[in-house]
Amino acid sequence: MFVAATIGILASMAIVLVRALLGPTVYDRVMAVNIFGTKTVLLIAVLGFLTDRPEFLDLALVYALINFIGTIAVLKFFAFGDLGLTRRVERGPE
Amino acid sequence: MDDLVVLRVGTKILIPFILLFALYVQFHGDYGPGGGFQAGVIFAAAYVLYALVFGIGNALRVMPAKVVYACGAVGVMIFVGTGFVTMGLGGVFLDYNVLAHEPSHGQHYGIIAVELGVLVTVFGVMVAIFYAFAGRRRLDP
Amino acid sequence: MIETVLDYASWASILGGLFFMVVGTIGVLRLPDVFTRLHAAGMTDTMGAGLLILGMSFQTVVGIMHGETSYWSVLIRLVFVYAFLMFTSPISTHALARAAIVSGLEPWTNDHEDDA
Amino acid sequence: MIEFVDVALLVLLAITGVTIIRLRNLFAAVMMAGIYSLLSAALFVVMDAVDVAFTEAAVGAGISTVLMLGTLALVGHQEKKPRRPAIVPLFVVLVTGGILVYGTSQMPPFGHADNPIHQHVAPYYLEESEHDIEIPNVVTSVLSSYRGYDTMGETAVVFTAMVGVLLLLARGPLPRRVLLGGEWRTVRPGTTREELRAEAAHALDADGSDGDGSGGTTPGSPGSEDIVGEQGGKHG
Known part of the structure; x- marks a missing residue:
């Protein structure tokens, strides 16, 4: 059963990777990274069960908790052109 | 980012969990995967998340750049200081056995102190690098 | 008896989760623009991940019934993983759609295309 | 089964790596680097190096994307096309890679109990x-x-x-005296770089970045929050 789950997750990882390679816009790639993160969480969990040592779920927890920080950084990057600002600042007279 | 309510509320809810998880990683490092470095990076990630969503100005008000730089140095000092304490107690440098009556307890204390030093250094360094990158506006258009 | 039921339930959940995951992924590959693809991605995040984790939780319950006490911590972690995924995945989807809108990407519509 | 997972992950990893090299859009390359990090963390788990995987997960998911985006905000996100194909670097890389591959033939078999590292x-x-x-x-x-x-x-x-x-x-606090518009002047404490730059724009065409660079990491003057220069948003 977990073999089937592993193969299924790996196959969908490959499909998502194709989307990341094709991705006409950068947002497709960001989304691909996002889905890839979820799939890695699941793959790590399933692999733990497959090898009969499901104690490695801490790793899945890390990804589940902090994998979205990158996406928020992307939003800041595009919305404000800078990671530090909270509102768009026009360029100074220069 | 005043109009992004979803981000602000979600971040507010999640940051305590991330910090708590970092502490878990730090103190569970003796029993499972994890340790000072990973915990420091997760701490820094939580802080960077705060800075991203609420603006680096607020983040600097929470923890000014000087404090962050100091963190980077203090961690190394904790690590080296542990070594000197063990020397003062009659052992060799970083020989934790002398820290308590029972050698294995001494090892526990020593490892906790050392990992704390690593955590503080890594947190300080990661946040300092983030400040350095994010606080620097591009000069040429 | 109840272990057999749990085993079958876990089979069913994992297969259902795989179904949703693969379908969502194919949607990510084939749908026409970012926003529609985000919709498909959300399906893998909620139903796919949720059902897979549910199936694994059934397995841990079976393990606990067999007397493996260490599986309690696994069960707790699975619940936490699911809870955090439920929190972070909508946030990141929101952030991503927002970034795409802000940068001026037009959502795809079916108005002036007859073949699609 | 584990071997299959190994091979599958390695194939995906190789595809991702080649794509990162070939992409000219640095932003897309950063995103592919995120996928690379996820894949390698999964690979470390398969190889039982859980602590390494944990480090990779924490750094790759939490920090590295943010730092790379910060870099892109500074340098722009399109890589320049090379003017001519790089023959000599290709030669060097091929020779080095060949030597390395040849060297692996002498290495002890992976995971064998008699390997020197286990002795x-x-x-x-x-x-x-x-x-x-x-x-x-x-x-x-x-x-x-x-x-x-x-x-x-x-x-x-x-x-x-x-x-x-x-x-x-890092842009530490401003130094006490800066060269602005061709003349040295004393800076009032609390002046931000943006104000100085605006003054410089009024003066000669000296670029206002004279005040940068020095100062370094020494804290001391009250200007250190001007690392951000966003308070008040005075450009609005």
């Missing part, structure tokens, strides 16, 4: 850490206790990395 101190650590240190995770006991000196050096290296980045990038 000297590793058995001692594995067997004795149980009652020397009395904590279950051998990785932690090796890192912090048996190899404490190494970890101390690594911590110092991390600290040195911070010092290096700050020397290169």
Whole structure:
């Protein structure tokens, strides 16, 4: 059963990777990274069960908790052109 | 980012969990995967998340750049200081056995102190690098 | 008896989760623009991940019934993983759609295309 | 089954790596690097190196994307096309790669029990850490206790990395006197770089970045929040 789950997750990882390679816009790639993160969480969990040592779920927890920080950084990057600002600042007279 | 309510509320809810998880990683490092470095990076990630969503100005008000730089140095000092304490107690440098009556307890204390030093250094360094990158506006258009 | 039921339930959940995951992924590959693809991605995040984790939780319950006490911590972690995924995945989807809108990407519509 | 997972992950990893090289859009390359990090973390889990995987997960998911995006905000996100194909670097890379591949033929087989790495101190650590240190995770006991000196050096290296980045990038407090528009002038405490730059724009065509660079990491004057220069948003 977990073999089937592993193969299924790996196959969908490959499909998502194709989307990341094709991705006409950068947002497709960001989304691909996002889905890839979820799939890695699941793959790590399933692999733990497959090898009969499901104690490695801490790793899945890390990804589940902090994998979205990158996406928020992307939003800041595009919305404000800078990671530090909270509102768009026009360029100074220069 | 005043109009992004979803981000602000979600971040507010999640940051305590991330910090708590970092502490878990730090103190569970003796029993499972994890340790000072990973915990420091997760701490820094939580802080960077705060800075991203609420603006680096607020983040600097929470923890000014000087404090962050100091963190980077203090961690190394904790690590080296542990070594000197063990020397003062009659052992060799970083020989934790002398820290308590029972050698294995001494090892526990020593490892906790050392990992704390690593955590503080890594947190300080990661946040300092983030400040350095994010606080620097591009000069040429 | 109840272990057999749990085993079958876990089979069913994992297969259902795989179904949703693969379908969502194919949607990510084939749908026409970012926003529609985000919709498909959300399906893998909620139903796919949720059902897979549910199936694994059934397995841990079976393990606990067999007397493996260490599986309690696994069960707790699975619940936490699911809870955090439920929190972070909508946030990141929101952030991503927002970034795409802000940068001026037009959502795809079916108005002036007859073949699609 | 594990071998299959290994091979599948490695194939995906190779595809991702080649794509990162071929992409000219640096932003897309950063995103592919995120996928690379996820894949390698999964690979470390398959190979039982859970502590390494944990580090990769924490750094790759939490920090590295943010830092790379910060870099892109500074340098722009399109790589320039090379003017001519790089023949000599290709030759060097091919020769080095060939030597490395040849070298692997002499290496002991992966995971074999008689390998030199399993012969000297590793058995001692594995067997004795149980009652020397009395904590279950051998990785932690090796890192912090048996190899404490190494970890101390690594911590110092991390600290040195911070010092290096700050020397290169950080904008510390403004120095007391700056060269502005061709003349030295004393800076009032609390002046931001943007104000100075606006003044410089009124003066000669000197670029207002004269005040940067010096100052370094020394804290001391009250201007250190001007690393951001966003308070008040006076450009609006």
